[in-house]
Amino acid sequence: GAVVSQHPSWVICKSGTSVKxxxxxxxxxxxxxxxxxxxxxxSLMLMATSNEGSKATYEQGVEKDKFLINHASLTLSTLTVxxxxxxxxxxxxxxxxxxxxxxxxxxxxxxxxxLLVL
Amino acid sequence: LAKTTxxxxxxxxxxxxxxxxxxxxxxxxxxxxxxxxxxxSQGPRFIIQGYxxxxxxxxxxxxxxxxxxxxxxxxxxxxxxxxxxxxCLVGSGNTPLVFGKGTRLSVIA
Numbered sequence: 357g358a359v360v361s362q363h364p365s366w367v368i369c370k371s372g373t374s375v376k377x378x379x380x381x382x383x384x385x386x387x388x389x390x391x392x393x394x395x396x397x398x399s400l401m402l403m404a405t406s407n408e409g410s411k412a413t414y415e416q417g418v419e420k421d422k423f424l425i426n427h428a429s430l431t432l433s434t435l436t437v438x439x440x441x442x443x444x445x446x447x448x449x450x451x452x453x454x455x456x457x458x459x460x461x462x463x464x465x466x467x468x469x470x471l472l473v474l
Numbered sequence: 475l476a477k478t479t480x481x482x483x484x485x486x487x488x489x490x491x492x493x494x495x496x497x498x499x500x501x502x503x504x505x506x507x508x509x510x511x512x513x514x515s516q517g518p519r520f521i522i523q524g525y526x527x528x529x530x531x532x533x534x535x536x537x538x539x540x541x542x543x544x545x546x547x548x549x550x551x552x553x554x555x556x557x558x559x560x561x562c563l564v565g566s567g568n569t570p571l572v573f574g575k576g577t578r579l580s581v582i583a
Contacts, residue, residue: 358520360517362517390570390571392573399561399573399574399575399576400518400573401573402570402571402572402573405570447515449517449518451517451518451571461506461508461523461565461566461567462506462508462520462523463508463571464520465510465517465518465519465520466517467516467517468515468516468517470515
């Protein structure tokens with residue numbers, strides 16, 4: 357149990373285009389999902405907290421108009437990188453925490469999405 | 475700021491037991507301690523979680539002293555495939571996990 361998927365696993369796009377990344381909890385429901393970004397040889401950096409049915413909470417320095425987050429259901433959150441530029445190239449990872457009482461106090465991570473902007 | 479401090483790197487030979495200690499001096503009463511393993515270009519994989527004393531599962535043990543200001547992840551008889559970055563995190567509820575730099579474990583044949 358506690359499987360989180362991401363789609364696509366990798367994407368290459370031209371500068372100026374938008375890219376949507378999906379994060380799904382496959383066998384549990386999650387009111388809260390988190391989005392991280394990881395650059396080579398570095399640790400994961402929290403970008404935003406995605407809450408089902410409400411606006412996402414962004415970390416300081418993360419542009420909410422550039423990284424659009426939608427959490428439409430208890431099993432799906434999406435991250436859209438708008439007008440992507442080469443500096444947005446990174447490894448994007450989501451995580452989900454099961455509803456209270458299920459599967460412990462644990463967050464489960466997706467496999468990540470590699471974005472390359474040319 | 476990360477709430478935890480770990481050694482940056484460790485080396486071990488195959489078959490040895492590896493212990494990675496993490497400091498979390500400001501752990502809150504409601505916080506759990508969770509360890510993750512990450513391979514290159516993959517998301518972190520849950521290893522083990524505990525609140526106090528000792529927890530053991532099929533892959534690792536987690537030792538937590540009474541004051542909970544530190545914890546030790548124990549990997550028995552490591553193999554080459556255990557080469558990865560190991561992260562220790564503390565938190566609870568729906569608060570996001572803040573990653574530190576982790577410990578890069580290299581297992582040598």
